[in-house]
Amino acid sequence: MRPRPRPDAALRLFCLPYAGGGASLYWRWSGDLPPGVELVAIQLPGHESHMELPAFSYLDDLLPPCVEHIAPLLDKPFILFGHSMGALIGYELALYLQNNGYPQAHHLFVSAFRAPHVPDHLPDVHRWSDEELQQFMIDEYAMPREVFAYPGFNELMLPTLRADLMLCATHRCKSAWLLHTPLT
Numbered sequence: 044m045r046p047r048p049r050p051d052a053a054l055r056l057f058c059l060p061y062a063g064g065g066a067s068l069y070w071r072w073s074g075d076l077p078p079g080v081e082l083v084a085i086q087l088p089g090h091e092s093h094m095e096l097p098a099f100s101y102l103d104d105l106l107p108p109c110v111e112h113i114a115p116l117l118d119k120p121f122i123l124f125g126h127s128m129g130a131l132i133g134y135e136l137a138l139y140l141q142n143n144g145y146p147q148a149h150h151l152f153v154s155a156f157r158a159p160h161v162p163d164h165l166p167d168v169h170r171w172s173d174e175e176l177q178q179f180m181i182d183e184y185a186m187p188r189e190v191f192a193y194p195g196f197n198e199l200m201l202p203t204l205r206a207d208l209m210l211c212a213t214h215r216c217k218s219a220w221l222l223h224t225p226l227t
Contacts, residue, residue: 055116064090085113102132130155134153
């Protein structure tokens with residue numbers, strides 16, 4: 044999603060959201076970026092405007108269609124930014140591009156996620172009951188309890204959230220692959 048297409052931009056910034064989040068998280072950024080930078084907020088299947096699609100539970104399954112979707116936009120220098128789950132996806136996306144002959148990111152910026160070689164501290168969170176998962180989101184991420192009482196929310200969002208958490212929990216670092224993209 045490009046909230047403000049800038050065909051003359053010299054650089055593209057691809058942004059990846061946190062678990063349960065979507066591309067709209069980054070829309071406001073487009074107004075704050077210099078004119079030479081175009082924002083591309085990546086909307087994952089199962090999130091926001093792509094709710095009709097099933098969310099991916101495994102990163103290796105997500106990467107090929109993600110790259111197919113963004114490949115036409117790799118025609119100019121680009122950087123990647125991922126927050127939380129988006130940091131993990133950004134790291135693996137940079138590796139996938141590097142190892143499959145695509146243009147490489149000029150930089151990868153990450154926030155709020157463990158190093159990819161460190162195992163998830165909650166490996167079974169995606170297997171928890173709905174009630175346990177709700178309490179976890181309230182306690183760990185300050186999600187308001189009232190959100191879960193909203194009609195239809197649990198049926199709509201919990202499967203996506205559970206898939207996102209499973210994507211993070213089941214990730215295993217491919218230590219033989221060294222990322223050449225600068226990382227901050």
